[in-house]
Amino acid sequence: MAKITRKDLEALKQKHTGEDRNWIRVGFSTCGIAAGAQEVYDTLVEESRKHNADVEIKKCGCVGMCSAEPLVEVHVKNMPTVFYGKVDKEVATKIMEKHVCGKMLVNDRIYDMRLS
Amino acid sequence: MAKTVFVKDTAITGKDRTRDFYGFFLGGLREKGLENDVQLVRVADIGVYGQGMVVRVLPEDFLYVNVQDSDIPAVITESVIGGKPIKDKLFTQASKQARIVLRNCGVIDPESIEDYIARDGYQALAKVLGEYTPEKTAQEIKASGLRGRGGAGFPTGMKWEITRKAPGDQKYMICNGDEGDPGAYMDRSVLEGDPHSVVEGMIIGGYAIGASKGYFYIRAEYPLAIARIEKAIEQCRKHGILGEGILGSSFNFDLEIRLGAGAFVCGEETALIASIEGKRGYPSPRPPFPSIKGLWGKPTCINNVETLANIPVIILKGGSWFAGIGTEGSKGTKVFAVTGKVKNSGLVEVPMGTTIEDIVYGICGGALSGKSVKAIQTGGPSGGVIPKEYFQTKVDYESLQKMGSIMGSGGMIVMDEDDCMADIAKFYLGFCVDESCGKCAPCRIGGTQMLRLLKKVTDGEGTRKDLDQLEQISFAMQKASLCGLGQTAPNPVLSTLHYYRSEYEAHVDKKKCPACKCEKLIRFLIMSEKCVKCGMCFKACPVGAISGNRESGYLIDQTKCVRCGQCFEVCKPRAISRS
Amino acid sequence: MDKAVIEQEVREIADSWKGKEGNLIMVLHQIQNRYGYVPREVSLVLSEILDVPLARIYEVITFYHFFRLTPPGKHTISVCMGTACYLKGGAEILGELEHLLCVKPGETTKDGQFHLEVVRCLGCCGLAPVVKIGEKVYGGVKKKDVGDIITQYSEDSEAKTAA
Numbered sequence: 136m137a138k139i140t141r142k143d144l145e146a147l148k149q150k151h152t153g154e155d156r157n158w159i160r161v162g163f164s165t166c167g168i169a170a171g172a173q174e175v176y177d178t179l180v181e182e183s184r185k186h187n188a189d190v191e192i193k194k195c196g197c198v199g200m201c202s203a204e205p206l207v208e209v210h211v212k213n214m215p216t217v218f219y220g221k222v223d224k225e226v227a228t229k230i231m232e233k234h235v236c237g238k239m240l241v242n243d244r245i246y247d248m249r250l251s
Numbered sequence: 252m253a254k255t256v257f258v259k260d261t262a263i264t265g266k267d268r269t270r271d272f273y274g275f276f277l278g279g280l281r282e283k284g285l286e287n288d289v290q291l292v293r294v295a296d297i298g299v300y301g302q303g304m305v306v307r308v309l310p311e312d313f314l315y316v317n318v319q320d321s322d323i324p325a326v327i328t329e330s331v332i333g334g335k336p337i338k339d340k341l342f343t344q345a346s347k348q349a350r351i352v353l354r355n356c357g358v359i360d361p362e363s364i365e366d367y368i369a370r371d372g373y374q375a376l377a378k379v380l381g382e383y384t385p386e387k388t389a390q391e392i393k394a395s396g397l398r399g400r401g402g403a404g405f406p407t408g409m410k411w412e413i414t415r416k417a418p419g420d421q422k423y424m425i426c427n428g429d430e431g432d433p434g435a436y437m438d439r440s441v442l443e444g445d446p447h448s449v450v451e452g453m454i455i456g457g458y459a460i461g462a463s464k465g466y467f468y469i470r471a472e473y474p475l476a477i478a479r480i481e482k483a484i485e486q487c488r489k490h491g492i493l494g495e496g497i498l499g500s501s502f503n504f505d506l507e508i509r510l511g512a513g514a515f516v517c518g519e520e521t522a523l524i525a526s527i528e529g530k531r532g533y534p535s536p537r538p539p540f541p542s543i544k545g546l547w548g549k550p551t552c553i554n555n556v557e558t559l560a561n562i563p564v565i566i567l568k569g570g571s572w573f574a575g576i577g578t579e580g581s582k583g584t585k586v587f588a589v590t591g592k593v594k595n596s597g598l599v600e601v602p603m604g605t606t607i608e609d610i611v612y613g614i615c616g617g618a619l620s621g622k623s624v625k626a627i628q629t630g631g632p633s634g635g636v637i638p639k640e641y642f643q644t645k646v647d648y649e650s651l652q653k654m655g656s657i658m659g660s661g662g663m664i665v666m667d668e669d670d671c672m673a674d675i676a677k678f679y680l681g682f683c684v685d686e687s688c689g690k691c692a693p694c695r696i697g698g699t700q701m702l703r704l705l706k707k708v709t710d711g712e713g714t715r716k717d718l719d720q721l722e723q724i725s726f727a728m729q730k731a732s733l734c735g736l737g738q739t740a741p742n743p744v745l746s747t748l749h750y751y752r753s754e755y756e757a758h759v760d761k762k763k764c765p766a767c768k769c770e771k772l773i774r775f776l777i778m779s780e781k782c783v784k785c786g787m788c789f790k791a792c793p794v795g796a797i798s799g800n801r802e803s804g805y806l807i808d809q810t811k812c813v814r815c816g817q818c819f820e821v822c823k824p825r826a827i828s829r830s
Numbered sequence: 831m832d833k834a835v836i837e838q839e840v841r842e843i844a845d846s847w848k849g850k851e852g853n854l855i856m857v858l859h860q861i862q863n864r865y866g867y868v869p870r871e872v873s874l875v876l877s878e879i880l881d882v883p884l885a886r887i888y889e890v891i892t893f894y895h896f897f898r899l900t901p902p903g904k905h906t907i908s909v910c911m912g913t914a915c916y917l918k919g920g921a922e923i924l925g926e927l928e929h930l931l932c933v934k935p936g937e938t939t940k941d942g943q944f945h946l947e948v949v950r951c952l953g954c955c956g957l958a959p960v961v962k963i964g965e966k967v968y969g970g971v972k973k974k975d976v977g978d979i980i981t982q983y984s985e986d987s988e989a990k991t992a993a
Contacts, residue, residue: 138490138491138496138499139490139491139492139498140491140498140499141377141380141381141498141499144368144373144374144377144498147365147368147369148368148369148371148374151365151366151368151369152369160357160358162357163361164439164440164443164444164475165439165443165473165475165476165952165953165954165967166436166953166954166956166957166969168475168967169954169957169960169966169967169968169969170957170969193360194360194362195356195357195358195359195360195361195444196355196356196357196359196361196440196443196444196445197356197357197440197443197444197598198353198356198357198358198598199353199356199357199440199597199598199599199600200595200597200598200956201590201596201597201598201954201955201956201957202594202595202596202597202956202957203295203296203595203597204956204957206357208357213253214253214255215255215309215310220295220296221295238253239290240255240290240292241292242292242293243293243294243295244294244295245257245292245294245295245296246294246295246296247296247297247298248257430953431950431951432951433911433912433913433914433916433950433951434912434913434914434951434955435951435955436951436953436954436955439953471859471896472896472949472951472952472953473953509852509855509856510855510856510859511896512855512858512859512894512895512896512897513894513895513896513950514893514894514895515950526855527852528851528852529851529852529853529854529855529856529890530852530854530889530890531889531890531893532893532894547851588955590913590914590955590956590958591913591914591917591918591955591958592917592918596914596955596956596958597956628913631913662913664913664914664917666917670917678913678916679913682950686950688893
């Protein structure tokens with residue numbers, strides 16, 4: 136992309152905000168990676184392909200709940216946006232199967248939620 | 252949003268009743284035929300502690316605490332079905348975090364500039380370049396009352412103004428990312444989670460002070476942070492946000508990264524400058540301050556990562572908005588890295604003036620199970636401890652200083668009953684002795700002597716005179732050291748001596764460590780009345796200090812014992828005492 | 831090492847920093863990345879290329895903890911001794927490693943497999959106590975886990991040499 140000006144900035148902002156999409160954010164900071172975020176991310180990507188799920192999986196920074204890493208935040212339309220903590224391969228599979236595809240929250244793994 | 256109910260028992264008594272409670276609640280929902288319409292979820296944590304059973308009803312977000320089984324029918328009919336709150340049970344969370352610095356951390360992809368732009372990224376820069384003069388920019392920051400988040404708390408706007416007014420054709424902007432405090436990692440998280448906001452803060456700063464060049468000085472121990480800042484700079488150059496004619500204006504600015512190499516003293520401004528110049532990180536006497544004579548002798552403004560991350564928000568929302576948050580002398584929020592013996596360690600961003608109690612108990616859930624919190628330590632090796640009795644203290648620059656500690660960069664270490672204060676002081680001092688650059692004598696010699704005295708105390712060989720001497724050397728170091736490292740190095744010793752003198756005295760008078768931490772002063776004994784003669788301790792002892800057999804029982808030979816504590820750990824009936 | 835090869839490599843590194851003021855530390859970082867430490871032969875060559883006295887180079891290397899003058903072991907074990915890790919038993923973990931590997935911090939095992947070192951805060955305090963081996967970070971390490979973790983690495987290397 137070419138050099139942008141102030142006007143382009145506004146246009147870019149509009150382009151990237153807007154529609155409500157399903158997404159999953161995986162905490163990818165040093166602490167998250169150390170706790171196993173890569174494996175969780177890979178599992179999520181693989182499972183989403185398997186289920187052909189309509190969800191965007193993103194790598195993000197650290198939200199600050201270090202003791203609960205690896206941390207995964209899940210937003211599915213018409214459901215509360217929640218953080219799953221201490222996620223491993225098994226839980227990642229469940230998140231995709233139950234939460235994203237089955238619209239059911241996974242028991243015992245939710246650590247917090249985003250209120251907005 | 253579909254009806255959802257979260258339940259959590261944070262185990263006031265240590266007993267987990269969630270399963271029963273969950274069952275009851277599910278039963279209640281079934282009675283009303285709602286089990287398919289309402290999702291009932293058992294959660295691992297809900298952010299409320301020591302309040303028994305907690306129920307959160309969504310989407311209305313009613314939060315109930317101390318819920319009894321008998322309350323369930325009312326919660327279901329009133330709130331779940333009726334959508335109305337039960338007023339007398341409703342709980343409002345005392346302390347909410349306020350996210351300014353961490354606004355984008357965990358929300359955006361740090362490697363995507365588009366993500367940052369979508370969250371108002373570089374709007375502040377555009378505003379400044381389009382509408383503000385450099386003077387006005389510094390004015391706005393001055394009006395906000397923002398103070399440096401690196402530790403000392405110098406007003407940022409004033410620093411910018413001084414650097415702008417300093418004579419010189421070439422000026423520099425430096426971001427201090429040499430987060431050396433052990434136990435603090437706010438800056439790493441910001442650099443890794445939201446690099447563009449720091450870059451934007453740097454460009455705005457550069458515009459305000461009239462610099463055309465800026466440096467990121469980042470610890471080499473943070474490879475991911477370095478990689479993400481590198482990527483952010485590259486993206487900015489590509490998009491014309493760095494380089495010549497930024498965003499179509501006439502302002503030119505570029506950034507470069509310089510790596511630290513594992514020297515704590517380089518967090519000090521003058522030492523940091525020496526390090527960027529490619530030399531040993533020796534501090535130099537101030538004045539002249541870097542704002543007048545800094546990098547390569549030119550006026551230089553050094554800001555901390557967290558300080559810079561605040562800048563774009565202040566510009567967008569206005570200085571007076573920011574000044575409305577916090578206390579009289581300390582504005583805005585502060586990020587703390589709460590670690591140590593605490594249930595939920597992590598990053599916490601709170602408005603200045605929040606009490607320590609709210610942070611440690613309210614947000615982080617208090618001590619680890621079965622223990623109680625003894626004190627916190629802030630400010631790393633330059634700070635001091637604050638005992639539990641003073642947890643009503645508000646966190647701001649002045650209050651913490653009054654308590655004998657400092658705000659520091661934002662480490663908050665929670666200590667519990669198992670931590671010995673003399674040992675903590677020794678740990679911090681040991682750190683400063685290791686990291687002392689050796690240029691000035693008070694720090695080099697004073698530190699070493701203090702460490703020797705502390706070692707004597709924790710080994711049980713100290714006297715009262717040693718304690719007095721510790722204080723004397725501390726005062727000398729504070730007065731005579733060249734830079735901040737030496738001047739503040741005695742703080743942990745002085746503050747622990749102030750609040751926990753009796754603990755030190757137990758070490759020197761009774762030769763005892765009340766927290767059972769100092770190895771040389773611990774003694775392990777087998778209590779024969781509790782001993783089941785299983786022989787586990789005999790097997791576990793690595794030095795053969797335990798003798799006996801399964802008939803006669805076992806004995807620890809104190810002369811051979813190395814106090815490793817392995818016998819204590821393996822003893823199932825807890826028949827070994829530690830004192 | 832062959833002097834010509836070194837010269838070629840060092841020149842490549844130094845050239846990318848040529849003309850930039852205060853580049854010595856950055857060049858040394860890249861040299862350490864390339865060789866694992868800063869060998870004396872390299873410093874000699876660097877001194878010629880940058881036209882900086884050898885004493886100046888050594889002055890910098892010896893000041894900063896990060897730079898090494900001796901080759902590291904095959905695996906570098908860094909035990910974090912930040913405050914959080916210290917409180918949560920970092921010293922115990924270090925003691926166990928010293929015991930298992932028979933080296934003190936800053937030393938390399940006789941077979942050159944492991945280099946043990948103490949670091950001040952890796953910034954993963956939420957996972958304390960932390961041990962880093964190579965690039966992998968182990969969090970929440972317990973004393974009894976230390977042996978298992980080390981074994982993974984020694985077996986790993988044995989298997990590789992056998993294959």
